Amino acid sequence: MGMTGKRHSEETKARMSATRKGRKPTVEALHNHKKAVNTREYKEKMRALKTGLKHSEADLVKMRGRRHTEDEKRRMIAVHKGRKRSPETCARISAKAKGRQPTDDARAKISAAMKGRIMTSEHRARIGLANSRRKLSKESRAKISASLKANREVVTRLQTQGPFWDSKPAILVRKFIEENQIDLRKEFWLPELLGNGIYHKFDVYIPHVRLLVEVDGCYWHACPAHCPDGRRPKSDLEINELFNAGGYEGYSLVRLWEHDINSGVAFPILLKTIREMESKFAA
Ligand SMILES: [Zn+2]
Incomplete structure (x- = not known):
């Protein structure tokens, strides 16, 4: 480093290498090396030296087929965790990936890794x-x-x-609402919920009273009467919490159990709710 322009002769290099072989650097030496290497100037210099260089065929042969060990992978993950890619890097990756289709092999691997995973809202x-x-x-x-x-x-x-994915009880509810000449939307997505990190499509939306109707299957939504050991989906609880205190952003929510729809109990309750809201909106 101190010798500008001068080069060690091959002989000297061989001698130096022989004396150092097998020797482990001291902690201090390592520390000094790290300090010397971890400067902006050094990094810029190396970058300038290496930019555009290609690995030799011999190097490539050595690297080819080599896999990172589990330990190396863990270390890499730790280093990258929480780091954000620069917009340039993102653009580079996206340009490279554009139009590329995953191979069947890759697809199988991805699907195996995703199996059993539940997406957060x-x-x-x-x-x-x-x-x-x-x-x-x-x-x-x-x-x-x-x-x-x-x-x-x-x-x-x-x-x-x-x-x-329409469920039978949801179809029955829509039929009932339509039979009562009430305008409805189905599979209604409420964008306002996104602010709370919830993406949810409601079974029915009745626009003129801003009422959302959700039909809960006894099994999937764990009704206490028929599935007492089941667990209520987290998204149900999150949504209920938002709507519980007098609605959400001007919307109200009614949840109907599948068993109440099948027995017919749900229908008069739903109609009564709609009529009450109509008079409230008219006032
Ligand atoms: Zn039930």
């Missing part, structure tokens, strides 16, 4: 938001329409029953 909200801004490309639209055309059965089902 924040994560779902983020995906929903990203997708809502996204426009389908012409190709994707053509692909979807071609596959729908090829599958007439699905098309008919979608047209007659609405989305396939």
Whole structure:
């Protein structure tokens, strides 16, 4: 470092290497080295030296097929945790990934890793938001329409029953509301909930009284009468908490149990609620 321009002869280098071989650097030496290396000037110098350099074929052969050990992976994760990528890095990654499709192998790996994982409502909200801004490309639209055309059965089902995740009790509730000449929206997404990190589609929304209706299946939502050992989904509790104190952002929520819909008890209660709200809104 101190010798500007001068170079050690091959002989000297060999001698130095021989004396040092097997010797472990002292803690102090390591510390000094770290200090010398961890300066902006040094890093800039190295960057200038290495930019544009390619690994030799011999190096590449050595690296190829090498896997990081679990220990190395843990260390890398620890270093990167909490770090944010710069916008440039993000752009570079995204440019590289554009148009790339995961291989079947990669897909299988991803799906295996995701199995059993439950998305947080924040994560779902983020995906929903990203997708809502996204426009389908012409190709994707053509692909979807071609596959729908090829599958007439699905098309008919979608047209007659609405989305396939429609539950029977939800259909009954919508039918009841429509029979009472009340205007409704189905699969209603309340964007205001996003502020609380909740992405949720409600089964029914009745716009003129700003009433949301949620139909809870006894099994999935763990009704105390039929599934006393079940656990209420976290999102139910989060949403209830928001609506409990006199509604949320001007919206009210009614939850109906599947068993109350099947027995018919739910319908007069729902209608009474709607009528009460109408008179409240009229006042
Ligand atoms: Zn029940």
